[in-house]
Amino acid sequence: xxxxxxxxxxxxxxxxxxxxxxxxLAAIAYPVIAYLKPPKLSGQSxxxxxxxxxxxxxxxxxxLFRFGEKPGLLMRYQDGSFRAFSATCTHLDCTxxxxxxxxxxxxxxxxxKYDLEGRNxxxxxxxxxxxxxxxxxxxxVHVTES
Amino acid sequence: xxxxTSLRGWLDERVDLEGLAALxxxxxxxxxxxxxxxxxxxVTLFLFIIQVCSGILLLFYYRPGEDTAFESIRFLMSKVQxxxxxxxxxxxxxxxxxxxxxxxxxxxxxxxxYRKPREITWVSGVxxxxxxxxxxxxxxxxxxxxxxxxxxxxxxxxxxxxxFVGGAMLELLRGGEQVxxxxxxxxxxxxxxxxxxxxTVLLAVHLIMVQRQGMSTPIGHEKSSEETPMPFFPNFVxxxxxxxxxxxxxxxxxxxxxxxxxxxxxxxxxxAPAGITPEWYFLFMFQVLKLLPSHVLFLEGEVFGVLVFxxxxxxxxxIPFFDxxxxxxxxxxxxxxxxxxxxxxxxxFTILGWVML
Numbered sequence: 001x002x003x004x005x006x007x008x009x010x011x012x013x014x015x016x017x018x019x020x021x022x023x024x025l026a027a028i029a030y031p032v033i034a035y036l037k038p039p040k041l042s043g044q045s046x047x048x049x050x051x052x053x054x055x056x057x058x059x060x061x062x063x064l065f066r067f068g069e070k071p072g073l074l075m076r077y078q079d080g081s082f083r084a085f086s087a088t089c090t091h092l093d094c095t096x097x098x099x100x101x102x103x104x105x106x107x108x109x110x111x112x113k114y115d116l117e118g119r120n121x122x123x124x125x126x127x128x129x130x131x132x133x134x135x136x137x138x139x140x141v142h143v144t145e146s
Numbered sequence: 147x148x149x150x151t152s153l154r155g156w157l158d159e160r161v162d163l164e165g166l167a168a169l170x171x172x173x174x175x176x177x178x179x180x181x182x183x184x185x186x187x188x189v190t191l192f193l194f195i196i197q198v199c200s201g202i203l204l205l206f207y208y209r210p211g212e213d214t215a216f217e218s219i220r221f222l223m224s225k226v227q228x229x230x231x232x233x234x235x236x237x238x239x240x241x242x243x244x245x246x247x248x249x250x251x252x253x254x255x256x257x258x259x260y261r262k263p264r265e266i267t268w269v270s271g272v273x274x275x276x277x278x279x280x281x282x283x284x285x286x287x288x289x290x291x292x293x294x295x296x297x298x299x300x301x302x303x304x305x306x307x308x309x310f311v312g313g314a315m316l317e318l319l320r321g322g323e324q325v326x327x328x329x330x331x332x333x334x335x336x337x338x339x340x341x342x343x344x345x346t347v348l349l350a351v352h353l354i355m356v357q358r359q360g361m362s363t364p365i366g367h368e369k370s371s372e373e374t375p376m377p378f379f380p381n382f383v384x385x386x387x388x389x390x391x392x393x394x395x396x397x398x399x400x401x402x403x404x405x406x407x408x409x410x411x412x413x414x415x416x417x418a419p420a421g422i423t424p425e426w427y428f429l430f431m432f433q434v435l436k437l438l439p440s441h442v443l444f445l446e447g448e449v450f451g452v453l454v455f456x457x458x459x460x461x462x463x464x465i466p467f468f469d470x471x472x473x474x475x476x477x478x479x480x481x482x483x484x485x486x487x488x489x490x491x492x493x494x495f496t497i498l499g500w501v502m503l
Contacts, residue, residue, distance in 0.1 A: 037314075038321045038328060064415055069324045088418070091450060092435070093303035096482045097417030101301055108418040110436040118435055124447050126440040 019051070048144040054136060057082070062087050062098030063103075072132060072143060073105065075116060084143045085118040086130040096129070105129070174375035175382045176363040182476070183253035184361055184382075185389050190250050192390045193243035194349075197281075200236040201338065208288065210334040212327030214410040215290035223408060227438060234401035240282055242397060244427045247275050255485045258464065259362035261472035267355040270348050272463045277345050282425060284337040288329060295412035297424050298333070301323050304435075308456070326414065356430050365477050423503060430492045433499035462488075 047069030055062045057063060057076040065072045071087040073096060085105070087095050094109035098145055104121070105114040113122040118129035157163055175184060199312055206228055209218040222229035251271060254260060260268035283301055287294045302325065306316030321328030426430050431451075438447035445453070461468075471478035 001495065036318055038246075038317060064416050064417060069322075069326065092300040093306075094299060094418040094422075095416065108420045109421050110432075121317060124436065124438055124440055126446040126448070 002146070024060070048142060051084040051141040051143060053058075054141055057141070060100070064095070066077050066144065067132070073098065073129075073141065074134070077116070080138065082134040082141060083117070084134045088130075089125055090120065090127040091123075091125040092127060151307070170379040171377070173378035175361050175362070175378055176367070177374065177376045178363065180253075180257055180364050180367070181258060181376075183250075185386060186246055186250035187254060187356070188386045189393055190243060190246040191349075191353075192393060193246055193397075194345075195244060196239045196394075197236065200232055200239065203232050203298075204236055205338065210288070210330055212290065212330060215288060215330060216408075221287045222297045230246055230405055231401060232388070234405045235397060235464060236407040238400045238404075239397055240285065241425070241427075242400075243395070244278055244282060246393075247278050248427070248468070249258040252485065252489055254362075255465075255483060257362070257364040258469070259364070261362070261365075261469065261475070262363055262466070263434050264355070264359060265466040267352060268466050269463055270352040270355070274348050274352060275340055276346065276347065276459065279427065281337065281341055281345075282427065284341065287330060287333045288337065289408060290411050290412050291409035292419060293422060295325060296416065296418045298329065300424075301428075304331070304448065304452055306322065307446070307452050309449065309453075317378055324414070355490075365472065365475060399410050401425060401435055401482040421503060423499070429499040430457040430495035433502070436499075 018088045019034065033045045049065065049067055049072075051063075051065055051074060057074065059076055059080055061072045061076050063076075064083075065074055069081045072084055073087040073127075074082065074084045075098065076082055087097075089096050089107040089109065089112050091107065091110055091112050094107050096112070096114065099106040102113075103116070105116065105118065106112070107114075107123075107125070111123045112120065112125040114129055115121050118131055120126065120128055120130050130146055133146045135144065154163065175181070204222070207218055207222045207229065209215065219233065223233060224230075254268065254271070284299075287298045302316055302319045305319055306312045308315060317323070319329070319332065320326070321332045423429065434455075435448060435451050438451050440447050444451040465481065465484075466473070467480065469481045472481065
């Protein structure tokens with residue numbers, strides 16, 4: 001009986017118990033943490049979208065479009081040229097809009113302002129809008145990731 | 147009557163009702179000119195009970211999901227008998243609960259009721275308050291309308307800008323990179339399961355501490371108590387119940403005459419509408435974030451704002467451990483001024499945000 005309470009046995013038991021406890025916690029925590037991390041779905045990432053005929057877009061206009069899961073903003077300028085930006089404000093993720101009356105791209109959430117080239121000019125946005133590449137081929141507009 | 151007496155006798159033998167009654171008779175509440183503030187904790191609790199009841203009723207019709215959430219609330223409000231009332235009560239009661247909790251918290255702060263030995267009550271109370279805000283934020287998204295959608299985008303993006311852990315937090319909250327139906331599912335889970343579970347534990351700790359320690363008497367009022375202590379039962383309880391009735395009436399008037407609107411269904415590919423604002427209790431943060439320049443020192447404006455608010459909230463939680471003077475039972479001005487400064491800051495930016503809408 002005296003052996004069962006000897007310090008070395010006690011230490012071994014304590015070590016085994018704490019190692020087992022830690023392993024048990026890890027065996028529970030790891031799957032839970034991994035479970036909470038959403039899986040990457042195929043088809044979520046898009047590298048290019050077709051946006052239809054050039055004629056559908058009037059000069060000096062802007063159109064929101066869907067680029068995978070994110071919104072984009074297709075600008076057609078007075079001279080007929082196109083540029084496309086991510087429509088996600090670089091400040092806090094709201095969706096921006098073209099304001100014809102102000103001649104800017106504007107974010108309603110925190111009054112962020114960008115010029116028509118997507119550069120942040122006023123308010124809280126820290127960076128210009130991300131830009132896409134616009135390709136016009138056979139009278140059709142295509143937008144791809146830059 | 148005989149049945150009642152015998153039932154009482156039966157219970158008394160098993161759970162010692164007489165002991166509980168003796169405890170209730172002995173319990174008193176300090177009486178002084180700041181006693182009025184004691185009632186706001188009870189009001190908050192009352193509103194929480196209303197939230198639980200009305201929330202359960204809403205669950206009978208609500209269907210989470212990108213294609214069903216908005217429609218189910220519209221159905222609830224237009225077709226279900228008193229559906230509009232249940233939802234209106236839940237929304238109004240949520241707002242009143244935030245207000246009551248805020249009044250309770252700041253009054254406890256200014257009367258220094260957080261001082262030794264009530265640090266645990268304070269910390270659990272502040273955590274309950276933050277959780278109340280989290281309830282508000284997660285519940286706001288559930289009808290899946292335009293305002294809620296962008297409020298959630300901004301709110302989760304703020305969490306995402308926390309240095310180091312931001313990216314993981316953003317994914318955890320949104321259930322992906324963007325705010326989608328996956329976010330709605332998660333927020334629903336937070337709102338009706340996770341937060342209530344945590345809230346219940348914290349509330350139990352908070353209430354047990356209040357019961358064990360009794361109400362705190364403000365420094366300087368202990369000896370010169372203007373009046374003799376008030377018996378908890380029935381004097382304090384009856385006053386409590388009267389106030390609950392008044393609150394219930396205010397809630398009913400608000401819910402009936404200012405029914406909560408549903409708004410427009412969220413469209414993830416539409417621009418944020420002009421005049422977008424968060425709920426009033428987040429307005430001061432919203433206004434500060436709006437006014438911060440794009441860069442402060444070497445940090446982006448939003449990161450700077452998030453860090454400052456985060457640190458301030460953490461310090462607020464552990465303030466009893468810094469206020470050494472009140473720990474020793476001495477009156478001190480410094481932390482009173484801190485409390486007043488925080489209240490003035492919040493009021494100023496809330497009003498500014500409201501004026502600049």
